[in-house]
Amino acid sequence: MGFELFPPAFILLFAAVLIGLVKGHIRTFVLLIAPVLTLWAIWQVPDGVQSTIKFLSYTIEPIEGSPLRRLFATVFAIMVFVGGLYSFRIARWYELAAAYAYAAGAIGVCFAGDLITMFVYWELMAIFSTIVVFCGGTAGARAAGIRYAIMHLLGGVILQIGIVGVVINTGSVQIQPMLATDFSTWMILIGVLINAAAPPVSAWLADAYPEATPTGSVFLSAFTTKTAVLALILLFPGEPVLIGLGLFMVMYGIIFALLENDVRRILAYSVVNQVGFMVVAVGIGTEMALNGATAHAFAHIVYKALLFMSAGVVIYRTGKNKCIELGGLFRTMPLTCACGIIGALAISSFPLTSGFTTKSMISQAAVDMNLVWVYMALTAASAGVFLHAGIKFPWFVFFQKDSGLRPKDAPWNMGLAMVIFAGLCILLGVFPELIYNLLPYPVDYVPYSMGKVLFYLQLLLFSGLAFFVLLPLMKRTMTISLDTDWLWRRAGYSLLKVIERLFSSIAAVIAKQRVRLQQFMHSIAVKYLGQPHTADSKERGMFARSWPVGTTALWIAGLLSAYVLLYYL
Structure with a gap:
């Protein structure tokens, strides 16, 4: 074989x-x-x-x-x-x-x-x-x-x-x-x-x-x-519903990432955001869009893993994963900090990184199809990505007010892994043809034009300015943000508790009625079948007494008559 x-x-x-x-x-x-x-x-x-x-x-x-x-x-x-x-x-x-x-x-x-x-x-x-x-x-x-x-x-x-x-x-x-x-x-x-x-x-x-x-x-x-x-x-290439759904994912991921305090939850919501770009591209469905979705998926795996690696080293060395518990780590973790920044720049589509050469293909596909509102939404989302992943993650982890933590930098194997992916982010940004030549359709796209580079630099510059102006609002508390998982983590749990109480109440009613039924059956048994506490036969239940012969014969005759009547009917 x-x-x-x-x-x-x-x-x-x-x-x-x-x-x-x-x-x-x-x-x-x-x-x-x-x-x-x-x-x-x-x-x-x-x-x-x-x-x-x-x-x-x-x-x-x-x-x-x-x-x-x-x-x-x-x-x-x-x-x-x-x-x-x-x-x-x-x-x-x-x-x-x-x-x-x-x-x-x-x-x-x-x-x-x-x-x-x-x-x-x-x-x-x-x-x-x-x-x-x-x-x-x-x-x-x-x-x-x-x-x-x-x-x-x-x-x-x-x-x-x-x-x-x-x-x-x-x-x-x-x-x-x-x-x-x-x-x-x-x-x-x-x-x-x-x-x-x-x-x-x-x-x-x-x-x-x-x-x-x-x-x-x-x-x-x-x-x-x-x-x-x-x-x-x-x-499903060209499925129209994917355009709207993808745009919703893009915005949804940004909003919840900005609300988060946990370092890895920020990056997790960022995954949803970035996959949204790819879903939009699949919905557009042209060769340019599908090339963009494929290339961006390749780049995303690399820079997202790099960001999770950087966060993982911080958690491994400090044991902490909340933004408010970290800060000032650049002093003792320079390699982890540098690799995290490269990953943050790549996810933000900064020129000379892989995110710029791949994500911009999706925006260009929207322009080619005259999808103006889609292009504008993706552009606004690119600014939002820089807010939550490009700046928020490295700022709160490495540069905000010193937390007093002085952990060691990454072990050699973790550092080498981060360097490989950081180098790949830059390599695909500087030489995009390395990935363009592997795409499923011929690529007729030049990412580095003066207009595109200036546009993205201005976009990222003003996004960064907005972050620092709004920095007091960016500080998080010790909370966990719930979105639709509220339905099964809170509402579902509460509903189960209500059902449990309902069944407990029903069980209590059934138990009470069972006791009453037992008492009633006991009284019936005593009335008709009960044995006396003395030798007096008059205290016996109706069917436990010694009946006279005539009475017994009368009962037998009555029962036989009823049987014969039912038989012939």
């Missing part, structure tokens, strides 16, 4: 098993070599369907190659390598094994040529990402993991319903572009959007990711939402 017929995801699955079987330097070797081999296997897969399997009456295509699929799989493999490098010294073996199996599911989705294969890998991701959340080891992590599992179980069921409906209606399991025009396609779209953290269920992301370990959050930031973006590109 040629290497092009070997699913690249299997390499990471095998590595996940080995991680639990070996220790020490051998485990480290497995962690680092497995993603390298996976990356090599990814680039052995040519375009088109490479293998087929008969399942029932359907043709399963476990491996299908294309430039789009390879690019997503490539960045996932790079993410696993750098994530493994970042994590191997402090993460527990079962967390690493779960993270590698989780990544294997993402890469499996990339090459799935049919809906059944995609669904299998989709659920593999859900299972092992839940384990990564549980590895946080705290009561909050366990509760968040349960909520996370419920949400993704619901999403999987909805996706499965849609797939079954499409298969019944069309007789095909192939992955191909469609529009949400009937119940089945709507179910598929909703199932995918749940993984994309689209409202009204976006809260699962900000609820679960910050509860994982500092290393687990890095892996979680990369795969689930971006495989959903890939699925949207493959299944």
Whole structure:
């Protein structure tokens, strides 16, 4: 069998098993070599369907190659390598094994040529990402993991319903572009959007990711939402509803990130915001827009992981994760600070960073289609991104009033991982053709024109000015912001308490009536069947007395007459 017929995801699955079987330097070797081999296997897969399997009456295509699929799989493999490098010294073996199996599911989705294969890998991701959340080891992590599992179980069921409906209606399991025009396609779209953290269920992301370990959050930031973006590109390019939904995600993520105090919750809401840009691009659906969504997904995985790495080092060294508990860390954590700033500039689309060369393609796609309001909304959102991720995160963590903390900088492996991704952010910003040449459609776009550069610099400058003018309003308190998760974390809990009290009241009434019924039956039994306390037969119950012979004969005659009458009737 040629290497092009070997699913690249299997390499990471095998590595996940080995991680639990070996220790020490051998485990480290497995962690680092497995993603390298996976990356090599990814680039052995040519375009088109490479293998087929008969399942029932359907043709399963476990491996299908294309430039789009390879690019997503490539960045996932790079993410696993750098994530493994970042994590191997402090993460527990079962967390690493779960993270590698989780990544294997993402890469499996990339090459799935049919809906059944995609669904299998989709659920593999859900299972092992839940384990990564549980590895946080705290009561909050366990509760968040349960909520996370419920949400993704619901999403999987909805996706499965849609797939079954499409298969019944069309007789095909192939992955191909469609529009949400009937119940089945709507179910598929909703199932995918749940993984994309689209409202009204976006809260699962900000609820679960910050509860994982500092290393687990890095892996979680990369795969689930971006495989959903890939699925949207493959299944729903040009779906109009995605434009409005994506714009809502963009604004929603900004607002809640600005309200947050927890460092990783800020970054988690920022994930929703950035995925919103990609969802808008998929909704626009042109070649430029789909190229923009793909390129921005690639860049986003890198700079978002870099930001989570920077936050993870701070939490690992200080044990604190609230903005009001941090500040002045640039003095003793210069490398972590510098890498965090590079990630913040990249997410803000600062010129010479990857965010500028990818996100601006989405805005250009809106201009090309004369979607003026979409362009204006994306422009305003870019300013908002600079407020919450470009300035708020590095300012409150590294530069605000000195907290008195003097932690050490990142361990060498964490520092090296951050430097790799920081360098990649700058490399793709300075040489955008490195990623443009890998995109699914030909690229006819020049990001560095004088007008674009000046426009974005002015936008970011005035955003920064607004931040410092409004700085007193940016300071947070020891609170947690709830959005739609209020429905199940507060309202749902209160509803269950009401139901519990209702059932308790019903049980009390039933118990009271049971006692009354017992007393009534006891009185009946005493009246008719009771035995006397003395030898006097007159104190016996009606049917416990010794009746005279004549009375007994009369009862027997009456009963026989009634029987004969009923028999002949």
